[in-house]
Amino acid sequence: MSATTAPAGRLPVGWAVIAGKEFADHLRSLRFLILVVVLGAAAIVPLYFAADAIRASASQVSGAKAIFLALLDLPPRGLSVPPVYGFVGIVAPLLGVAFSFDAVNAERADGTLARLVAQPVHRDDVITGKFLAGLAAIMLVLVSVVLVIAGFGIARLGIVPAQGEIERLVAWLALTFVWVSLWLAFGLLLSVVLRRAATAGLAGFGVWLLLQIFGQLLVGLVTQVVAPVATAATEQQAVALQNLSDMITRAVPLTLYQEAARVILDPGQTAVSTPATVGQLQQYQQQIPTLLSLQQSLLLVWPQVVILVAMTAVCFALAYVAFMRQEIRA
Amino acid sequence: MSADGVSVVPEPAIRTRGLTKRYGGLVAVDHLDLEVRPGEIFGLLGQNGAGKTTTILMLLGLTEPTAGEVRVVGLDPARRPLDVKRRVGFLPDSVGFYGTLSGRQNLRYTARLNGLRRDEAEPRIDEVLALVGLTDRADDRAETYSRGMVQRLGIADALVKRPDVLILDEPTTAIDPLGVVEVLDLLRALAHEHGLAILLSSHLLNQVQSTCDRIGVFAAGRLVGSGTVEELAASFGLPLDDIEVVVGVPAAEAPAVEVAIRTVPGVTDVVAEHGARDDRAWIVRVEAGRDVGTMIRAIVQAVGERPLIRVGRRRVELDAIYRQAFARTDAGRREEVAA
Ligand SMILES: Nc1ncnc2c1ncn2[C@@H]1O[C@H](COP(=O)(O)OP(=O)(O)OP(=O)(O)O)[C@@H](O)[C@H]1O
Ligand SMILES: [Mg+2]
Numbered sequence: 001m002s003a004t005t006a007p008a009g010r011l012p013v014g015w016a017v018i019a020g021k022e023f024a025d026h027l028r029s030l031r032f033l034i035l036v037v038v039l040g041a042a043a044i045v046p047l048y049f050a051a052d053a054i055r056a057s058a059s060q061v062s063g064a065k066a067i068f069l070a071l072l073d074l075p076p077r078g079l080s081v082p083p084v085y086g087f088v089g090i091v092a093p094l095l096g097v098a099f100s101f102d103a104v105n106a107e108r109a110d111g112t113l114a115r116l117v118a119q120p121v122h123r124d125d126v127i128t129g130k131f132l133a134g135l136a137a138i139m140l141v142l143v144s145v146v147l148v149i150a151g152f153g154i155a156r157l158g159i160v161p162a163q164g165e166i167e168r169l170v171a172w173l174a175l176t177f178v179w180v181s182l183w184l185a186f187g188l189l190l191s192v193v194l195r196r197a198a199t200a201g202l203a204g205f206g207v208w209l210l211l212q213i214f215g216q217l218l219v220g221l222v223t224q225v226v227a228p229v230a231t232a233a234t235e236q237q238a239v240a241l242q243n244l245s246d247m248i249t250r251a252v253p254l255t256l257y258q259e260a261a262r263v264i265l266d267p268g269q270t271a272v273s274t275p276a277t278v279g280q281l282q283q284y285q286q287q288i289p290t291l292l293s294l295q296q297s298l299l300l301v302w303p304q305v306v307i308l309v310a311m312t313a314v315c316f317a318l319a320y321v322a323f324m325r326q327e328i329r330a
Numbered sequence: 331m332s333a334d335g336v337s338v339v340p341e342p343a344i345r346t347r348g349l350t351k352r353y354g355g356l357v358a359v360d361h362l363d364l365e366v367r368p369g370e371i372f373g374l375l376g377q378n379g380a381g382k383t384t385t386i387l388m389l390l391g392l393t394e395p396t397a398g399e400v401r402v403v404g405l406d407p408a409r410r411p412l413d414v415k416r417r418v419g420f421l422p423d424s425v426g427f428y429g430t431l432s433g434r435q436n437l438r439y440t441a442r443l444n445g446l447r448r449d450e451a452e453p454r455i456d457e458v459l460a461l462v463g464l465t466d467r468a469d470d471r472a473e474t475y476s477r478g479m480v481q482r483l484g485i486a487d488a489l490v491k492r493p494d495v496l497i498l499d500e501p502t503t504a505i506d507p508l509g510v511v512e513v514l515d516l517l518r519a520l521a522h523e524h525g526l527a528i529l530l531s532s533h534l535l536n537q538v539q540s541t542c543d544r545i546g547v548f549a550a551g552r553l554v555g556s557g558t559v560e561e562l563a564a565s566f567g568l569p570l571d572d573i574e575v576v577v578g579v580p581a582a583e584a585p586a587v588e589v590a591i592r593t594v595p596g597v598t599d600v601v602a603e604h605g606a607r608d609d610r611a612w613i614v615r616v617e618a619g620r621d622v623g624t625m626i627r628a629i630v631q632a633v634g635e636r637p638l639i640r641v642g643r644r645r646v647e648l649d650a651i652y653r654q655a656f657a658r659t660d661a662g663r664r665e666e667v668a669a
Binding site: 021115116 | 383387390392393394411412413415416418420422424425426427428429430439440442443444445484487491
């Protein structure tokens, strides 16, 4: 078969071409507009109301405490709205799923998938390209929103971020990047496995809702458990209870993200959650308030980050494997 | 284009050996041996569910063969998918396009995926759009296209990369009759003038017959016959030397004509067929080994002074072969069931 060697070189990078096209599609899509409205309005409106609270606390708190980050961190007083990072934690999964649940199955239904995979691109390029396009679209809006918040802080409140605060902000964005990736990868997996886009969308939304409710119940459970910790018969008992509830809590990805985000955004947070051992508990009670360096904060949330990255990798790998082995019948 | 790459004895552009696909207990494609050479149009013919699409998917690596070997342009599509796909243009059945993009933008995407530079892609896109007659609508959104226009765009899409091999799954579906003629002319030009190897599947017998150089008849995953129409007719035991006679006489005179033809030496059988209006038509079977030309002259003499409308060798019709092939496989199946 020596006569039939392929023409030399110059094949494009498949995922880059696909990502480029998908990203352009996203920018023109209705869902992108919804993304802008949802993230924009829901992050900026509470901030507006929170401004007074921040201004008030700014004068009390010493300069060492990260006041700029409070823009993202502080729950708006008198409003039952979570702080910006909490809000991002809740909506990012929805956005991730919204930008990926129909990535593969819609192309299958439209008869474009067979054409696409008959072009000289690797099959994994299709998954990678679509993943990157979704990620780029969401992060573009998220970073813009954060910049608007920062601008608002600087211009309206006169809070200039310190170097360390900018670093923490970048770290938080990186964490959120992973958080969005997880849900994008999950949505992609659904879009590969479930042949109908509507089913995949519903499944993605369902899982999000389930975790949301599950998470809420756990928060209730934990607060109930935490209260008797101090008055528990023995410390061992209290700690055992605490360990149990912590373990359940960790199973919910949202908790992982929110714990990590809280620690990263607030140098005053010296523990990820509630103490887990007797020693920690005693330490915690005797602790004098200190501020952590970014490095210390990151060290503290490292396990959470690793678990989130691992979950993303698993979803991604499953989507790859499922897609590789699939028959593409138009 | 690819013509300069074709050597004197072209090696097959598509070759399969013992290609088999099983879906659970169902054998969709059963030990298929197939060869398509450059410059040749090969037609896959078969009933619904015969395994045509499955075969095509395996040629492109879109589904994994259960067993057997595939070579496309000399390469294994499972091992070197990119090298195969950059040289093979593919039109899937029920092809689709991105509805919010124009036809031209859709083709541009395909061109970019194939690594065409913009300055070579744009003229090529114009060229293929003109070939399929879509130039006027090229900048409308693809979702506004009719089914036949989508199909035409699909053919253009398969051609953008200047392929050496074209694989088309039911290429003329939904295209209007005049359009079909254009498309088939285009395919013939591509194969015979530019040396492309073309594999197409179809149900439309007269299209396949008029376009394909060779035909493979598929039944229940098996290739029950392949070759030119004549070769197929021979392999199915259909007589090639039947003579068709049409005489313009009223019905009352028909028996006399039939007797006259029957008395010609070498004629074994005369079968009356439906004639148009006042014409009578017969199919004349002749002894094997007789020269058809001589027989025709003898028949003309036998008809004598009566108005002879037409006489000549009967064209072998693909649908006779088709019916024969499927009558056989159905009988075979019944035997299997009985056993
Ligand atoms: N994913 C699948 N799972 C199980 N069986 C399948 C699958 N895809 C196809 N088949 C079966 O394989 C056989 C061949 O199907 P194929 O699509 O190749 O037929 P075809 O010749 O293209 O028919 P048509 O003329 O209708 O397009 C059919 O019996 C079909 O039911
Ligand atoms: Mg088919």
